[in-house]
Amino acid sequence: MQVSVNINGVEHSRDVEPRTLLVHFIRDDLQMRGTHWGCDTSNCGACTVWVDGAPVKSCTMLAVQAEGAEVTTVEGLVKDGALDPIQEGFTECHGLQCGYCTPGMMMTGRWLVDQNPNITREEIREGISGNICRCTGYKNILDAIEYARDHANSEVSA
Amino acid sequence: MTAVEEVPTSAAGNPIGFGRMVRKEDVRFVRGEGNYVDDVNLPGMLHGAILRSPFAHAKINSIDTSAALELPGVVAVVTGKDLEGLGLAWMPTLSYDTQAVLATDKVRFQGQEVAFVIAESRYIARDALELIDVDYDPLPVVADAKKALDPGAPIIRDDKEGKTDNIVYEKWEAGDEAVTDAAFAGADVVVTQEILYPRVHPSPMETCGSVAHMDPVTGKLILWTTTQAPHAHRTVYALVAGLPEHKIQVISPDVGGGFGNKVPIYPGYVLSIVGSIVAKRPVKWMEDRSENLMSTGFARDYHMTTSIASTKEGKILGVKVDVLADHGAFNGVAQPTNYPAGFFSIFSGSYDYPAAYCKVKAVYTNKAPGGVAYACSFRITEAVYAIERIVDCLAQELKMDPAELRLKNLLRPEQFPYKSPTGWEYDSGEYEKTMKVAMEMVGYDELRKEQAEKRAKGEYMGIGISFFTEGVGAGPRKHMDILGLGMADGCDLRVHPTGKAQVRLSVQTQGQGHETTFAQIVSHELGIPPEDIEVIHGDTDNTPFGLGTYGSRSTPVSGAAAALVARKVRDRARIVAAAALECAPDDLEWELGRWFVKGDPERGKTIQEIAMAAHGSLELPEGVEGHLDAQVVYNPPDLTYPYGCYICVVDVDPGTGQVKVRRFVAVDDCGTRINPMIVEGQVHGGLADGVGMALMELIAFDEDGNNLGGSFMDYLLPTSMECPDWELGETVTPSPHHPIGAKGVGESATVGSPAAVVNAVIDAIAPFGVRHADMPLTPANVWRAIQGNPIRTDMAVE
Ligand code: FES
Ligand code: FES
Numbered sequence: 001m002q003v004s005v006n007i008n009g010v011e012h013s014r015d016v017e018p019r020t021l022l023v024h025f026i027r028d029d030l031q032m033r034g035t036h037w038g039c040d041t042s043n044c045g046a047c048t049v050w051v052d053g054a055p056v057k058s059c060t061m062l063a064v065q066a067e068g069a070e071v072t073t074v075e076g077l078v079k080d081g082a083l084d085p086i087q088e089g090f091t092e093c094h095g096l097q098c099g100y101c102t103p104g105m106m107m108t109g110r111w112l113v114d115q116n117p118n119i120t121r122e123e124i125r126e127g128i129s130g131n132i133c134r135c136t137g138y139k140n141i142l143d144a145i146e147y148a149r150d151h152a153n154s155e156v157s158a
Numbered sequence: 159m160t161a162v163e164e165v166p167t168s169a170a171g172n173p174i175g176f177g178r179m180v181r182k183e184d185v186r187f188v189r190g191e192g193n194y195v196d197d198v199n200l201p202g203m204l205h206g207a208i209l210r211s212p213f214a215h216a217k218i219n220s221i222d223t224s225a226a227l228e229l230p231g232v233v234a235v236v237t238g239k240d241l242e243g244l245g246l247a248w249m250p251t252l253s254y255d256t257q258a259v260l261a262t263d264k265v266r267f268q269g270q271e272v273a274f275v276i277a278e279s280r281y282i283a284r285d286a287l288e289l290i291d292v293d294y295d296p297l298p299v300v301a302d303a304k305k306a307l308d309p310g311a312p313i314i315r316d317d318k319e320g321k322t323d324n325i326v327y328e329k330w331e332a333g334d335e336a337v338t339d340a341a342f343a344g345a346d347v348v349v350t351q352e353i354l355y356p357r358v359h360p361s362p363m364e365t366c367g368s369v370a371h372m373d374p375v376t377g378k379l380i381l382w383t384t385t386q387a388p389h390a391h392r393t394v395y396a397l398v399a400g401l402p403e404h405k406i407q408v409i410s411p412d413v414g415g416g417f418g419n420k421v422p423i424y425p426g427y428v429l430s431i432v433g434s435i436v437a438k439r440p441v442k443w444m445e446d447r448s449e450n451l452m453s454t455g456f457a458r459d460y461h462m463t464t465s466i467a468s469t470k471e472g473k474i475l476g477v478k479v480d481v482l483a484d485h486g487a488f489n490g491v492a493q494p495t496n497y498p499a500g501f502f503s504i505f506s507g508s509y510d511y512p513a514a515y516c517k518v519k520a521v522y523t524n525k526a527p528g529g530v531a532y533a534c535s536f537r538i539t540e541a542v543y544a545i546e547r548i549v550d551c552l553a554q555e556l557k558m559d560p561a562e563l564r565l566k567n568l569l570r571p572e573q574f575p576y577k578s579p580t581g582w583e584y585d586s587g588e589y590e591k592t593m594k595v596a597m598e599m600v601g602y603d604e605l606r607k608e609q610a611e612k613r614a615k616g617e618y619m620g621i622g623i624s625f626f627t628e629g630v631g632a633g634p635r636k637h638m639d640i641l642g643l644g645m646a647d648g649c650d651l652r653v654h655p656t657g658k659a660q661v662r663l664s665v666q667t668q669g670q671g672h673e674t675t676f677a678q679i680v681s682h683e684l685g686i687p688p689e690d691i692e693v694i695h696g697d698t699d700n701t702p703f704g705l706g707t708y709g710s711r712s713t714p715v716s717g718a719a720a721a722l723v724a725r726k727v728r729d730r731a732r733i734v735a736a737a738a739l740e741c742a743p744d745d746l747e748w749e750l751g752r753w754f755v756k757g758d759p760e761r762g763k764t765i766q767e768i769a770m771a772a773h774g775s776l777e778l779p780e781g782v783e784g785h786l787d788a789q790v791v792y793n794p795p796d797l798t799y800p801y802g803c804y805i806c807v808v809d810v811d812p813g814t815g816q817v818k819v820r821r822f823v824a825v826d827d828c829g830t831r832i833n834p835m836i837v838e839g840q841v842h843g844g845l846a847d848g849v850g851m852a853l854m855e856l857i858a859f860d861e862d863g864n865n866l867g868g869s870f871m872d873y874l875l876p877t878s879m880e881c882p883d884w885e886l887g888e889t890v891t892p893s894p895h896h897p898i899g900a901k902g903v904g905e906s907a908t909v910g911s912p913a914a915v916v917n918a919v920i921d922a923i924a925p926f927g928v929r930h931a932d933m934p935l936t937p938a939n940v941w942r943a944i945q946g947n948p949i950r951t952d953m954a955v956e
Contacts, residue, residue: 017281033197034190038363039447043870046363074190087188091180094839098669099187100363100414129877134363134415135669137842138878
């Protein structure tokens with residue numbers, strides 16, 4: 001089945017099996033490897049991307065369901081060579097260790113900050129509860145997202 | 159040495175030496191440019207998938223692969239029979255047992271490897287699994303360690319010649335039994351408690367996998383694999399498969415968390431190699447989450463009957479532990495050979511008493527193999543849990559505050575180096591000071607007041623303390639090896655002509671930040687800015703031999719190697735500088751980054767100038783080679799002993815059994831801190847593990863040996879909601895025998911924190927007459943404990 005998806009501003013068209021998961025489409029068909037995979041049951045959030053501006057666990061969606069959609073992955077966060085505040089925040093606040101959950105965490109975190117520029121720490125805590133990190137114990141991830149909140153300029157991403 | 163030394167800053171703003179700096183490796187990770195095993199894609203690469211047993215114990219009558227082979231896109235299907243022909247059906251484990259790569263005679267746990275499909279795509283390989291027809295005869299199952307000892311129990315390891323029971327080993331002991339019995343006989347108070355450390359799983363976010371590429375022309379095997387120990391794995395592959403070691407390159411690229419899960423060698427790795435040989439094309443095998451949870455290295459499953467003896471004033475006189483260890487179907491533990499129960503015998507803990515004795519018996523069951531994993535520091539986590547739980551039981555018995563009881567018994571600074579009753583020699587510590595810092599930070603006395611007020615109103619909060627001592631950095635080659643490989647680590651350092659450096663490590667990072675901290679170690683010794691030092695690791699062709707990253711050994715062993723190799727370079731730089739300055743090496747004095755003439759500080763050469771001179775035309779003294787390179791192998795004189803005091807505060811709803819972790823204070827003493835930010839990150843992660851194990855995580859089995867924790871729907875990991883904002887403190891007592899005084903911290907919090915959480919919960923519900931309940935303290939278990947009927951997590955679920 002032919003599917004066309006705009007990923008990070010670039011049109012990609014491929015012939016895929018209808019059952020292909022969006023995460024596999026991104027990782028295997030398009031060889032964009034920043035989006036990760038961590039579970040069989042949609043619990044971990046390592047695969048989080050934005051579909052039409054909202055975070056989606058890309059293992060819960062078929063590639064064909066993304067037909068015509070605008071998808072943003074971690075590779076789309078860098079703008080004009082500059083890191084996004086969420087990427088700066090994760091670096092500055094030591095919000096990552098092995099880095100495996102990080103792309104998904106950043107996609108969720110950046111979206112939370114976009115939704116509510118005054119988001120509180122407790123709202124962030126709740127907002128990332130669908131993303132699992134096995135390394136950091138979350139405290140620095142909350143710090144990193146707060147950093148992004150405090151450093152994000154007015155321009156809205158995605 | 160103070161906690162934070164004043165160090166100069168480099169042009170890039172980094173400390174030249176120790177101190178907080180952001181991680182060098184983050185640049186690629188935050189851009190999504192990491193390179194994990196599943197990111198490795200080679201031209202012509204095939205995909206492997208493993209057919210696993212649905213039964214915990216069953217005889218295999220036949221395997222029919224014909225339908226699978228007919229599926230378009232399937233290249234080959236490998237069964238145990240095929241491997242038998244190659245002599246590869248069984249492989250050695252890291253503890254001198256054997257494990258089936260693919261089952262031949264029977265399956266021994268649910269999820270065991272039965273056949274391997276190689277196909278053109280991930281999806282086709284999985285489709286083919288459904289087409290393989292295996293005829294099984296189910297056999298009676300042993301899912302309970304105690305039942306494994308029953309006289310009539312089915313024999314699991316009948317592959318072993320003459321095996322008539324399920325014993326892995328009958329008795330391993332430490333300490334003096336007679337002395338301990340005498341101490342107990344003279345005690346006012348003896349408390350005994352059955353304590354279970356249930357089966358849990360490290361489940362790193364990246365599952366295990368490998369890409370094998372056997373070049374049919376050169377005969378060289380390159381294996382990209384999720385391993386914490388690339389060099390040890392290479393040697394094992396050489397020994398198992400008879401491949402020449404110099405023709406095996408093991409690459410451990412970015413690894414998405416390890417926690418001990420990636421120390422053993424799994425059948426899947428071997429199968430990807432076999433697949434690549436058979437198909438003459440590269441083969442990728444990546445397990446899914448259920449496979450990870452059901453078949454790879456679990457942790458714990460230690461049944462510890464623990465007794466403590468004391469005077470009525472609370473002076474501890476002795477501790478005894480009788481352990482039944484469940485190793486699953488194969489003894490797949492990874493630990494030093496001479497320590498079949500790992501370092502469990504350090505269970506005497508942080509207290510001053512003369513008598514301690516433990517004995518351990520290990521059994522096979524129809525459960526997945528493993529046991530030493532999940533940041534356990536070779537089973538010190540079990541030991542710490544046993545001692546810290548039993549000390550709390552004693553406090554309850556004596557009606558004494560658990561903090562007071564601990565303070566009364568902690569080792570005193572003048573007792574170090576301290577020889578423990580089971581033979582460990584603790585290097586250094588100021589335990590009381592550390593405990594007081596923690597009590598101060600948490601506001602211990604006020605919390606106890608609050609607790610009393612709340613109890614009067616029918617509200618239940620609890621305060622739990624854990625004081626732990628670990629022995630890490632295995633280890634001295636004299637007593638410590640894995641499969642005969644001594645636990646020493648090499649390190650190579652090259653300083654290039656322009657003064658930039660590359661340091662090659664034998665250890666490998668799974669998130670611990672080695673690319674930053676090892677650059678800082680070299681920077682501290684040579685004065686080269688950390689941004690000018692590249693750390694190379696995780697590739698056996700490009701790094702010196704060493705045993706890998708686990709048991710918190712990277713900083714204690716390889717960190718020492720890095721410091722010493724840099725000192726060797728510094729010594730060589732001195733000779734070069736002397737030649738350049740036309741003086742004797744003895745006339746020179748070192749300051750960070752520079753040798754200068756004693757009494758004439760203006761006359762000197764920076765390390766960068768020396769590097770250029772060493773590669774240039776400068777005439778060097780007779781017998782002195784040029785360049786500025788060095789190699790070392792570090793064989794640690796002993797373990798290092800990090801320790802700490804953790805205090806957890808919980809609120810428990812007695813109506814629902816729900817536990818809320820309100821606060822968690824952790825004061826760690828890991829000696830010198832290379833990068834405090836990274837140390838704190840390591841501690842945070844371990845504290846989350848502790849909350850997870852104490853409250854949520856469990857791999858349970860039913861009576862038929864069905865794994866009930868085989869997905870993240872059932873195996874619950876802590877999320878941001880369960881984790882409070884950790885409150886960290888520190889004391890710094892350097893290790894006297896480590897070159898930079900560092901002790902290692904990677905597992906401290908995982909080892910120390912579960913007891914603090916459990917002690918807090920039990921403290922909260924003690925008014926209901928509860929003295930102990932086993933982990934995980936789920937709402938159901940807490941509620942039932944309050945009703946006087948706690949769930950036994952060691953029993954197969956009816
Ligand atoms: S891979 Fe775990 S939620 Fe998608
Ligand atoms: S950084 Fe390793 S899982 Fe989050």
